[in-house]
Amino acid sequence: MDLTLSFTRRGLVLGVATLLAAGGAVAIGLSGSSSAPDASAAPYGSVLAADSTAVAPDAFPGITVQGTGKVTGTPDTLILTLTVSDTAADVSSAMNTLAATMGAVQNSLTGNKVATADQKTSGLNVGPQYADSGGKTTVTGYQASENLTVTLRDPKSAGATISAASAAGGNATQISGLSTDLQNTSGPLSQARDAAFNDAKVKAAQYAKSAGRTLGQVVRVEESDGNPTPSPVDVRAPVAAGATSAVPIQMGSTDVTVTVTVVFGFA
Incomplete structure (x- = not known):
């Protein structure tokens, strides 16, 4: 009597885990190799698919995280x-x-x-x-x-x-x-970028530690900046026809937000 046993590739993949964190999507690839992934290979961004598609085995030996940075600036335009x-x-x-x-x-x-x-x-x-x-x-x-x-x-x-x-x-x-x-966003935007990258790095380091690995070099960075949109201003006095005195205006504040997706290899 012959006995045949078959195993699917999915059943043998033990080294890939996909984690979804509160701060954004996180993908961890745990392969046998500790070298950094090839940046010319298939886009790493695909591991962040919103439909939670399983990461292919050995897709990359590293971690993909998202980081967010927000800086509050003073509007310069009405x-x-x-x-x-x-x-x-x-x-x-x-x-x-x-x-x-x-x-x-x-x-x-x-x-x-x-x-x-x-x-x-x-x-x-x-x-x-x-x-x-x-x-x-x-x-x-x-x-x-x-x-x-x-x-x-x-x-x-x-x-x-x-x-x-x-x-x-x-x-x-x-x-x-x-x-x-806020049209002159160069200063706040630069600060928001630094904050977003640092946020991503902290997350990646935490996941690497949990996975028993050492965080390596940055392989890829993708930015999605949230340009500030005009917001209603507080005019404390009505603008009447024939008005001659200056209208008091409160400029308030505006947030500049940047989101980055960073791919880190393992050391």
């Missing part, structure tokens, strides 16, 4: 959105009045050292205005409106610039949005 609207008996008159009012607003901004390149038209609309009377709808006039997005690069003078632009446009002007942004 993004202002304003709308100018004018109503007249006909389309042509409404558009002409709008052009004159928006021209006054833009001249005010330019006079307060806001570059033309930082003044961008973000919308233009014109349409009829209706009124209901006795069950009958009639056209009472036409409204023309234009949206302008303005980048203010001097936070100290931004309040006065906003008030002056509002006064130039008069009752036709409406401030519809104001947010802060």
Whole structure:
């Protein structure tokens, strides 16, 4: 009587463990070789698949971890959105009045050292205005409106610039949005990168120790930076038409976050 025993490759793989840590995905490859992996081989990033696909045996003799670094910076820019609207008996008159009012607003901004390149038209609309009377709808006039997005690069003078632009446009002007942004991220971004890499290294060292191995050289680094997005600003006083005093503005803070995936070999 013949007896046949068969073993699958999966059943014989004892040296690969995949760990998911709270700080990100971690993959540990424990092969018989202690040399660093070949960076030209198949992408190491594949071991971080979100579907938790099993790591192929001897995929690499090392550890892949993710590290995160976050640095808080002070915004250096304000993004202002304003709308100018004018109503007249006909389309042509409404558009002409709008052009004159928006021209006054833009001249005010330019006079307060806001570059033309930082003044961008973000919308233009014109349409009829209706009124209901006795069950009958009639056209009472036409409204023309234009949206302008303005980048203010001097936070100290931004309040006065906003008030002056509002006064130039008069009752036709409406401030519809104001947010802060951090555009000069070189300093905070550099610090966040250092913090992210150090976070990854600490995690890798811990896993290597748990696996009974010694952490080796860095084989690969991949970065995913989280660029700061504009956030609403705290305007403590309403921007009224014809305002002449500077609007008090709170700039707040902005976070710069960097995430790195680092592949370490074993020593």
